[in-house]
Amino acid sequence: MSIEYLQVAEDEGEEPIELPTEDDGTLLLSTLSAQFPGSSGLKYRNPESKSFRGVRLSEGRLHPPPEGGWGSQIFYCVFPKENKRKSDDNLENSTAKTKRMETKLRCTDLIVLGLPWKTTEQNLREYFETFGEVLMAQVKKDPKTGQSKGFGFIRFASYESQMRVLAQRHMIDGRWCDVKVPNSKEGLIQQVPCKVFIGRCTEDLTADDLREYFGKFGEVTDVFIPKPFRAFSFVTFLDPEVAQSLCGEDHIIKGVSVHVSNAAPKSETRGGGGYGNRDMRGGTAHGGQRGAGPGGPEGPGMYQQRYNGPGPNQGGWGNQAGPRGNLDMPNLQALGQGQQGSNQQSCNPLGLGLNLGTIPMNPAIVAAALNQAGWGLIGNLQNQPEPNFNQGGFSSGPNNTNAGTNQNGGNQGGNNPGFLNWMSQGGGQSNQDGGQWPRPPPQQSQDKGFLKYD
C-alpha cells in the first residue's frame, strides 16, 4: 500500500517537508512533533477566506480537512503561544540564540501522576513528544500483574520542553494528569536563573521595548519595570541559558545603553534564611491584572497580602529578606490553570522556584533552611484540594477528576497573578528591594558564606 504524505512547514515562507500519514489518513501528532518539536497542531489557509483554519486534533491524531483531505496544500505548524520561532528579524546567529539549543544538565525526570490504568509507555511517550524530544518514558507497573500503578516518569531532552510540560496539566488518554518534579529531585536540580537585571534604564524604555528587544535572543516570558521609575527593570527568559548569556553585556535599546546582569537579589540573610536562592522563574508582570479572586485559599502559612497593593510585587523576586525563592512559573501558555491559590498543583514549588543556583547543595541544609523559612508547609500545601481549575478553553473531559470545578471560564492566561508565590518574612508590600540593589552580588561568595558547602 502506498503511504500518503502531506506537506508541512514550520511557518509561511518556510520550506515544507513531507510527513507520512497513518493508515486511517490521520497524521500522528508525534510524527509532527518529531520534525517540529514543540508543535502542538496544524493549520492551513482557507483559499476562500484566506484565513487560517485549524486542523482537527483528537486523541493525538490530526485529521485531514473534511473538505478535501490533506491534498497538496501546505500545512503550517502551530506552536504553543509565543513559542513560534521568529522567522523575521534574522538575528538567528546571535550567540544567545545558538546557545539555547542544548540544555543538557537541566532536565530532570518528571513524574506523571494520574495516568489512566490503560496508558502504556508508548502512549506516554507519544503524548509528550508533542512538547519535544522525549528521552525516557516509563509507566510504573506492578511487577507481578504488570498492571499500571497509574503514574510514570518522563524525561525531556530540552529544558524548554520540560518547562512547558511543567506549566500545564495534561489530558492523557482521557484523564487529566499532573506532571511534577519528583520529590526525590526536589531541591536537587541545578538551575539557573531565567531573569536578568537591566540596569541604566531610562524612563521611556517601556516593557514592550524591552520585550521586543530581548525577544531577539530568546523567548521572553516576563518583563517587569518597577513603578515608580527606578532606572532598572527585569527581563525573564524562558531559557536560562539565554538569560545567562546576556549577563554582563551592554545593550543599546532605543539609543539607551543598558547593562544586563544577574538578577540576583540581595542575598543577605535574616533569620538564617538566606541560602542564596535566586529566582529562576520569572514573575508575571504584564498588565498585572490581579483579578483572580480573593486572597486565595492558600495553605495556612502562606501570606495573603500578595495582591492587595498597587501590585508592586509583580516581579516576585527579592523582597528584603528571608527565603524568597519565588515560585513563579514562567508565563507560558497554560497559565489559565493554577489560579486561585491552587497553583501548587502544577507549580512544583521546590523544583522550580526554589532556586539553588548553579551550586551543588546539601539537600538537608536546604530542607533546614526551608523549614526555618516556613517552606516546610509545602508538602502539605501540595496536598490541598484544588479549588478551581480553568483549562483555558478546554472542555474538561468526562473523566476529569476535577469535573465541575473548572468552569469558571475564560481567563486564557490573562490574569495570572497567582504565580507570585514568594514568601516574605514580614516583608509586606514594600518588597521592591527597598532601594538597595546590590549590584549583582557574586552570590557565590554569599552563598558559600552561609552554607559553607564545599
Added chain:
DNA sequence: GTTGAGCGTT
C-alpha cells in the same frame, strides 16, 4: 476483572 493519592525493584 476492583482503585485514583502518590514518588521511581534499575
